[in-house]
Amino acid sequence: MSTAVVDPMRSVVYEVQRIRKETSDTFTLELHSTNGSNDFPFAAGQFNMLYVFGVGEIPISISGDPSKHRSLIHTTRAVGLVTGAMRQLKRGDSIGVRGPFGSHWPVEHATGYDVVIVAGGLGLAPVRPALYHILHHREKYGNVVLLYGSRTPNDILFRREVEKWRARLDVDVHVTVDRAIHPWRGNVGVVTRMIPKAPFDPLNTVAFICGPEIMMRFTVLELQKRGVTTDKIFISMERNMKCAVGFCGHCQWGPNFVCKDGPVFDYASVKHFFEKREI
């Protein structure tokens, strides 16, 4: 009966293999296992609990390519203590990892549909694995659209990669910034402004949205205006999380635990409280 279940609260030690500075406050860590078994299967949209020795543990989405199990990639913005300490890590330093946890972007269910990905700011990191997946299986999808909004041109995440996608003929990539800085010549304005003109068939579209809650709220409205139904809209939520396995209770959001029922939700099932305050 008592098959030795691994303790879900216990971290496994990984090592920082590479650090890439993405923007002034955002960085990507590539982690390798220290016990040689470099295999970390995960689904696009899932996250890990990352532990910095002596400081604490926080949820961070996996931002790498799900088809590549070899290394584990996370993109983090330094906003506070743990993320700040994480930014100080150097190659070879240890970090604790638990995961992967949570629900994922329904990339399988989206086959045959147009896919529109709307990302705001750092929200590009958690959807990047979905985009990787879709691009790997490009033939299975209809139109693929990435609408990405960033605060300023300097905050654009994965800049070179975004440019590469933009250069592809099989994806529509549109980037906008809230505030232009010289020499930005692209769109200026909120990301939702790009929705009305985006090339997808609303009745046949699956949407993945990731970004600040307020941005997701308006994105949903715009998508609905175009006729995308709520059951085909997916959002990724953030809540305080201490355990990521449903024991700590912190991440409750309505009837859901963001850690296990989310972070990715289909909008239809949460819409009746998504708009309410302080849920």
Place this chain on the structure above:
Amino acid sequence: MATKRKPKLAVWKFASCDGCQLSLLDCEDELLAVTDAIEIANFPEASRTIIKGPYDLSLVEGSITTPHDAERIHQVRRSSKFLVTIGACATAGGIQSLRNFSDVNTYISTVYATPDYISSLQKSTPIADHVFVDFELRGCPLNKYQLVEVISAFLNSRRPNVPPYSVCVECKQRETPCIMVAKGIPCMGPVTQAGCGAICPSYNRGCYGCFGPSEMPNTPSLSIWFEHLGMNRTDLVRTFRGFNAYAEAFRKESEAHEKHY
């Protein structure tokens, strides 16, 4: 570790009873470990040696009560990278802030035969009213384990585990049945910040608020309950006017009842 420069610690005193800084010396078990990890650079109560600033960590005890101290605290801030205020005096003005509710001049003449020698400000105010404070450690006196925790958190650049929730949480942790419920003894625990370990209820007395207001102190509701338990308004004023009398939530509550005298 050995190669790293030890951070420099300074301890400063303003108007206070010394109890909070004494807590550092009262850490009998941890003291030597503390001094291993951190260099005591300026701590007159413990040492004649004064090493020049700037200091990595300053602990500030006491409230500002004199014009001279109001100047001195700015010097302290300038020479400190990280400034932590310790105790009710430094975080809320302390018991001496009771003067803030009266005229300090009558106070002076009550105590001193020759009031002219006294130079004192009208109010006793917390350090944060004067300079930026990086962290406030509450308590009258502070809890020495929390002090070690703050130092330890500072050394590891993490957040100190000094939660702002109510004393009730600690009551439950130490399994003291609530004395307000079980004995009808008025207790400030629900509006007082945890930190002491809920000592008083475990000694059969109501909490009297050493650690100041908790994060969301619903003092009006508690006052109504205190009255329901038989407390009169004079005592209500006194209850909220203790060691953290000048902390906003407690100050407002005591003033609300004073009006009704």
Place this chain on the structure above:
Amino acid sequence: MKNIIKVDYLARVEGEGGLFIKMKDHAVSDVKLRIFEPPRFFEAFLRNRSFREVPDITARICGICPVAYQMSSVHAMEDACGVKVEGPLRELRRLLYCGEWIESHVLHFSMLHAPDFLGYPDAIAMAKDHPDVVKKMLQLKKIGNDIVTFVGGREIHPINICVGGFYRVPTRREMTRRLSESLKEARELAIEAAHWTASLPCPDFEQAYEYVSLQHPDEYPYNEGRLVSNQGLDIPISAFYDHITEEHMAHSTSLHSVLKARGSYHVGPLARYNLNFEKLTPLTQEVAHAIGLGATCHNPFKSIVVRSLETLYACDEALRIIDAYEMPERPAVEVQPRAGVGHGCTEAPRGVLYHRYKIDEQGTILDARIAPPTAQNQRTIEKDLHDFVTPRMDTPHEKLTWECEQVIRNYDPCISCSTHFLTLHIEHEETGSEV
């Protein structure tokens, strides 16, 4: 030769003070023990508070000896209300006091005072060369703190003291389980401490003081007795202000207490010891003789030894109390307020601590007066400084300065508890004058 000794910030004393000595024509012309502890006005805001609040409020006068403040104040209130606390409750109070003596004395003699004798700036530096002694003394101090925590709830500003007794009293079992063993250990450590302090190099310096302390027919004085001196004072505590007056000095310090009849006097361990030696436990007396101190001592530098002996006494006394302890039926005696005046006087680690309150029939405080020990000693300290420096004016300045500090630390001055101390218009001496 420098003719001014100036210490801006006295170290290793509780609270903030400075020292200023001026020499002129090979004589000491001015001694000022400066206190710049900001005033906190306890006596003023005690007015209009309830008599039941005094132990909590007065504790905050001093974080080093809160128990003393609590004890003097509750005794004064009980006196005003005509109540006497006796039996096991009285014993528990003594036990609490033992804890404070141990903790406060050991803090002082091992961490604040001893480094002077051995030439270290502080106990931490001393610990590098004498790790064992320091660790043992920390252990001893911890046991003192343990007693206060056990009886009082926490070591600083205990919460368990009320007018009439306590909020909760321990059972006999709790008591022996928690304290017996460690106190036996403490007693051994205190004996070691006595031998160690007696072995410290000590300046020759004897003074003819008027010693003032409480005296009790049966016990070494803690919380009760008459005020006596070696020069004929013998009064009930209620006559305190009939014989002692406080002078508000313009020059420096505070309300200096003086005996109306004779002037400065000396309170604290040395006074208690010289006036009550025969009340010490046999073991303490035995150790006193073994370390060569004997029944009298007039060298204030030796107060370090006396403190260690009083620590030993406190351990012994605490053990006696624990052995005899029976849990009282009620944690406190019922006290009903009545209009009147009450006096309380107890022996704080640093000496006589006197409180007087006037309350009305509801128990509201109308007037409060407090005479802390350090204020009473202040004049004596200045006199010591004067007499100490006079024959030593040729001592190198650095050394003399340090020794002067040590003279002050002989009194373990607790400046924070100086309810009466003033902020001064500090006259800033020009550095230029320090030729």
Place this chain on the structure above:
Amino acid sequence: MPIGWTDEQDGGTYRLKERDDEALFGYQVGPHSWKKYLHPPRRRLWQAEMRDNHMVIVDDEPDYPRYAFFGVRSCELNAITIQDTVFTSGPYVDIGYRERRKQAFIVVVNCVEAGGTCFCASMNTGPQAEQGFDLALTELLDPNQHYFVVDIGSKAGAAIIKQVPHQQAQEQEHMAAQQAVAQAARQMGRTLDTRDIKMLLYNKYEHPRWDEVARRCLSCTNCTLVCPTCFCVSIEEQTDLNGQTAERWQRWDSCFTADFSYIHGGSVRSSASSRYRQWLTHKLASWIDQFGTSGCVGCGRCITWCPVGIDLTEEVRALRDGEPRIGVAIPTLDAV
């Protein structure tokens, strides 16, 4: 509690009282539930050490005490079952909980008297324990006989009974036990109407009653900490002074604290009303979605031990009163 004592409970009050019979279990649930044993208030999860600049996770020696719980009430047994679901039924298992739970021996005492704040009858969790115990006692105080009727719930229970003097219960003794328990059910000091409770609460996210209760609520966390089903915890990092070891400690937490819902920039639930709403809605509504049962077993502790006597049954009643009595409530689409 010793013989001759009982308790009297109401919102915000708990008083001991003398009673003049010999009842051994003549009292209701007290301040502590069994939660503190199975799901302790503080517990170290693991430690890590820095060795040559590398982190090493140090596992604690598992130490799972064997407990026998004597005098568990039916509501509490249900609460234990609810926590079983929380900690052991999903894809992840709280190993410490599971191990402590597995070894626990449970002796239930069926309630023959109900307290002033009890409402287990409303919640279908008592006063009679149905299953999940090793032994269940019903105490009976006839004028001429003081005895227990025992239900055996497990082999371990049967083995214990073998070792104590006993006799087969008579039909009429069974009946007496049933009646005594039924009597308790009728005595309940509180009731809670659970009809359609889930939708009732889901539909009341924006009811003015939340602000009213927030004016009284102290956010002191007592209700959550005394509740036998509340399971929320936080995890704290502790380090030694020289930064060589770190420990991860789990401790009880409460949805009434600000940190609980903190995400960078502020608390999601910053008002007292939203916290009370979260608590009540979780207990009575979302729990059903999450774990298939109510999160409340009707023990009444949160009512008794709320320092200002806030009573969830009253709050539910108030929320219901604004509700039209007819019609089916569906998730509102009235979101702006």
